[in-house]
Amino acid sequence: METMTIKELDSKEEIRKAYPLMKQLRTHLDEETYLDLVLEAMENDRYKMAVLYDSNKLVAVTGFKPMITLYYxxxxxxxxxxxxxxxxxxxxxxxxxxxxxxxxxxxxxxxIALSSGLHRKDAHQFYEEKMDYYIASYVLKKDFHS
Structure with a gap:
């Protein structure tokens, strides 16, 4: 019997319940900022969230968005x-x-494309060896500090 289910999140309360798990990846976000960013991204940027439950226990979460660029x-x-x-x-x-x-x-x-922090060697191994992804480029960024 299949005990795993995946659900796209569409309510504020469902999104809030995913916060403790998302916090493991996005350690810099407090719950209020997380909720504000998710809701704004859903409204303005077509961001979607989905969670995986195993025996009704939340065990994984993803956020993704459809995009169009000249490169990809x-x-x-x-x-x-x-x-x-x-x-x-x-x-x-x-x-x-x-x-x-x-x-x-x-x-x-x-x-599909994604970015993974340089220090996340286990994640890179997962993407490349188990999911057949390949490194296509570096992602560069510049932070603006006030």
Whole structure:
């Protein structure tokens, strides 16, 4: 019997319940800022969130958005993907990322892209060896400080 289910989040309360798990990846965000950013991104940037439950326990969360650029064409950007640190190596990340891939194909997007911090060697190994992703570029950024 399948105990795993995936649900796209659409209510403020569902998004709030995913915060403790998202906090494991986005450690700089407090709950209020997280909620504000998610709701604004959903409203203005087509950001979507989905969670994976195993036996009704929240074990993984992803945030993604469809985009169009001249470099990638029509693609889905995976903004966030985190499996609860206590539940890693159980196939949850693979299942949730496969859900995003399926969503992208069903909505006629040509590819998926994501960024992963340089220090996250385990994540890189997961993406490359288990999910068949490849390194296509570096992501560079510049922070503006007030």
């Amino acid at each position: 064409g029509r693609f889905v950007w995976v903004c966030d993907l985190v499996t609860d640190v206590r539940n890693r190596s159980n196939g949850y990340g693979r299942k949730l990322l496969s859900f995003v891939e399926k969503w992208a194909k069903e909505h006629q997007y040509e590819r």
